[in-house]
Amino acid sequence: MDIEKKIKELESQIAELKESTKDKLSIVVFSGDLDKLLAAMIIATGATAYDMEVDLFFTFWGLSALRDAKKKVKGKNFISKMFGIMLPKGSKKVKLSKMNMAGIGTAMLKSLMKKKNVASLDEMFKTAGELGVRINVCEMSMDLMGIKREEIIDYPYLNYVGVGSYLSDAQESKIQLFI
């Protein structure tokens, strides 16, 4: 009797464990550097080949990559305007974290990427959208940096969230990364 009870208990615990982690990947994209953004996007798109659900959380400097260079926003205050000028305007403008050398390093890397058939960051966002990768944008850092929703790229799976959403997703993810 006792053993049967124990088995039942174990079975329910295993079922709980199975439900607690899904085949899901959560990445906090904190960096606004080209190299780190590339790494994040390659892992994110690659994970879809493993049928994983993918949630990206863009926060702080990472927001630069989500700015749409073609979109203009009015009504910003002075500090927000300054931030807007200082921050790279979109995935085509972000720079390398090392060896940028006033833009020469970044330009060299981009031409190498083209030569070696590595997709550009811009193309990777497009692919990610086709593959159902979700992009969650940190509302608080948008507010801090004065970035408005009207200047964010058009992306099919875009959400504006807070830390709670990240934690809920990360809790049930088998892989969690901070880039």
Place this chain on the structure above:
Amino acid sequence: MTPEELKDLQVDKTVDARGTACPGPLLEAKKAMGTIDPGQVMEVLSSDEGTKKDLPKWCTKKGHDFMGIVEEPGYFKVFMKKG
């Protein structure tokens, strides 16, 4: 299967991923795998060296049968059977 046997093998699907680097071949393999039936054979053409290790591992994880790799001038072919 030996490379000789693989060379003579009749494939049901060919995916040419030579124009892409990581993670391109993996994504293209995954996409094409969805178009064939279990038991059918697919070859992925790639020149991205990492693919040689990536695709066999991917096959194991996704329950497909990795059959082998055949070298060609400037690229290689990865053979797999859908599980």
